[in-house]
Amino acid sequence: MLRRRHLIVAGAAGAVLPLAGCGEATPQLFRSFAAARDAVAALAKRDGVRSSGAWPLSQVLQHAAQSIEYSIDGYPQPKSALFQGTVGAAAWALFNARGRMNHALDEPIPGAPALDAALPLDQAVARLLAAFERFERHAGALQPHFAYGALDKPAYARAHLMHLANHWSEVSAA
Structure with a gap:
């Protein structure tokens, strides 16, 4: 299987993050919110960056923003406590131990509003950057x-960084 790799230079930290296209590329783990922010902000400045998955890039970024926002505000349809304490806890333990996550990349967050297919990329970038900032500044309790x-x-x-990295595996430059 062919793998296309493109590079995007991410911000002041000088981190170089691969944009994996088609293929079985391992998602790049963002080492910090700063690295993720820089990579996301760079998307708005580049032409031809897209998602090879079921969702356009704008929807991918909206989905990542929803996940971060819900960690503060609460998820609309949580699984049962039994599920969270067994299957969910086991999945998190596996992802955390591996340092990467994999999940269905076209699966919406249960109960979340539909992603806006018409939202311009720059607005989706702004929403995700605002979600990062809000999470970093949040000093209260987080929701399950x-x-x-x-x-x-x-x-x-x-979890948020691994989630974004998993979706990033479908981001590529034309």
Whole structure:
């Protein structure tokens, strides 16, 4: 299977993050919110960046923003406590141990409003950047993840970064 790799230079930290296109590329783990922010902000400045998945790039970014927002506000349809304490906790433990996540990349968050197919990319970028900032500034309690259950802030940050990295595996430059 052919793999296309393109590079995007991400911000002041100088992190170089691969944009994986088609193929079985391992998602790049963003090492920090700063690296993720820089990579996302760079999307608005580049032409031809797209998602090879079922959702256009704008919807991918909206989905990532929803996930971060719900970690603060609460998920609309959480799984049962039994699910969160068994299957969900086991899935989180596996992803956390591997340092990467994989899930159906076209599966919406249960109960979340539909992603706006017409939202311009720059607005989706702005929403995700605002969600990153809001999460980083949030000092209160976080809401249980709809599947994994209770996560502390460092675990949630890691989950959000792995979630974005998983979706990033479908982001490529034309």
